[in-house]
Amino acid sequence: MANKAYKFRLYPNAEQAIMFAKTFGCVRFIYNKMLGDKIAYYNETKEKLSNTPAQYKPDFDFLKEIDSLALANAQINLQTAYNNFFRDKAVGFPKFKSKKNNRNSYTTNNQNGSVRLENGYIKLPKIGFVKVKQHREIPENYTLKSVTVSKTVSGKYYVSILFEYEQITEPAEIKIIIGPDFSMTELFVDSNGDESHYPRYYRRKLEKLKKMSRTLSKMKKFSNNWYKQKHKIAILHEKTANQCKDFLHKQSRQIANVYDLVGVEDLNMKAMSQALNFDKSVADNSWGIFRTLLKYKLEEQGKYFVTVDKFFSSSKLCSVCGCRNAELTLSVRAWTCPDCGANHDRDINAAINIRNEAVRIATA
Numbered sequence: 001m002a003n004k005a006y007k008f009r010l011y012p013n014a015e016q017a018i019m020f021a022k023t024f025g026c027v028r029f030i031y032n033k034m035l036g037d038k039i040a041y042y043n044e045t046k047e048k049l050s051n052t053p054a055q056y057k058p059d060f061d062f063l064k065e066i067d068s069l070a071l072a073n074a075q076i077n078l079q080t081a082y083n084n085f086f087r088d089k090a091v092g093f094p095k096f097k098s099k100k101n102n103r104n105s106y107t108t109n110n111q112n113g114s115v116r117l118e119n120g121y122i123k124l125p126k127i128g129f130v131k132v133k134q135h136r137e138i139p140e141n142y143t144l145k146s147v148t149v150s151k152t153v154s155g156k157y158y159v160s161i162l163f164e165y166e167q168i169t170e171p172a173e174i175k176i177i178i179g180p181d182f183s184m185t186e187l188f189v190d191s192n193g194d195e196s197h198y199p200r201y202y203r204r205k206l207e208k209l210k211k212m213s214r215t216l217s218k219m220k221k222f223s224n225n226w227y228k229q230k231h232k233i234a235i236l237h238e239k240t241a242n243q244c245k246d247f248l249h250k251q252s253r254q255i256a257n258v259y260d261l262v263g264v265e266d267l268n269m270k271a272m273s274q275a276l277n278f279d280k281s282v283a284d285n286s287w288g289i290f291r292t293l294l295k296y297k298l299e300e301q302g303k304y305f306v307t308v309d310k311f312f313s314s315s316k317l318c319s320v321c322g323c324r325n326a327e328l329t330l331s332v333r334a335w336t337c338p339d340c341g342a343n344h345d346r347d348i349n350a351a352i353n354i355r356n357e358a359v360r361i362a363t364a
Contacts, residue, residue: 002167003145004300006138010122010149010157011131019127020149020157023066024104027074028097030056030063034078035094048082051075067125073107073146102234105150115147122159124149132159141165153234169302172260174362179263179355180255181314181347187251187285189347191355196251201243202284205236212236248290256297261304263358264291265314306358318342319352 012020030053041049053071057063063071081094108115114125117138121129124147142163150158180188180196187198212233219226255262269288295305308314316328323339333346 181351
């Protein structure tokens with residue numbers, strides 16, 4: 001069995017928006033309350049506390065107004081984070097949720113049709129039928145498992161619906177192969193010599209963001225105008241992220257539809273941004289998100305996504321004769337092979353080597 005999620009825009013009425021706000025608040029409250037009690041109990045006994053939302057309902061009647069499964073999922077999320085910390089301290093200890101955080105969401109489960117899509121509406125427990133913009137059809141063999149309702153900083157509501165289905169995928173025959181190589185300016189350059197022509201949305205809005213941030217810094221902190229300006233900045237960030245995600249979805253879909261095998265380098269983008277001071281370029285390109293999107297789109301068609309080790313010398317190898325140019329530095333963008341005399345564009349040569357290595361790994 002496999003899982004797949006669809007995200008749709010919600011259009012709640014005023015009463016439903018109030019219930020969403022109550023649910024967001026209660027989920028945040030129960031998470032913080034349970035985390036606080038866990039910390040206090042551990043400090044006192046050095047043991048883990050096993051607490052549930054049901055224990056708090058007699059003292060806090062407002063918890064009874066909302067979907068109980070939303071509280072149960074908050075408990076599951078907290079318990080997972082709490083156990084992960086004791087398993088590996090590097091994960092970090094769970095943090096309290098702030099009401100000033102604009103990321104509001106909750107998850108609930110489908111039980112005997114308590115959540116269902118009907119004629120442009122979605123039924124949610126304690127909320128009722130909410131208008132939804134369902135922009136794609138759901139296959140009949142998909143079973144609805146759970147939904148996550150979220151509200152963005154711009155005030156938009158979304159629902160992410162998780163379905164379970166039996167995945168029967170025939171492995172594709174490997175005929176057309178490509179190797180995209182990460183590019184700081186173009187997102188990627190592929191082994192065919194084509195570039196993605198990434199619009200660099202974040203860079204284009206950087207000056208506007210700086211200006212808005214300077215305006216914010218001159219305002220009295222926590223004043224009404226300060227909150228309004230923060231909201232404007234958040235909306236601009238949201239728009240930039242949506243533009244980037246749209247571009248990445250379209251690029252990954254084009255590649256997944258055409259090619260049977262795609263090889264990419266397994267780069268550590270966080271380390272690269274810190275070591276080489278490329279943090280803005282790396283954040284703008286969203287190479288990690290692109291890889292994730294490309295991987296699932298290939299695999300759901302029975303195609304192949306192959307990662308090449310990050311220590312593979314893709315840039316310094318001649319893609320014609322295999323000679324290794326150990327003297328090649330990062331600043332050199334074109335070079336000539338000392339053995340066979342072939343002229344190379346650094347990025348295209350690296351992409352060809354990545355493609356060839358991916359084929360070797362896939363057929364080994």
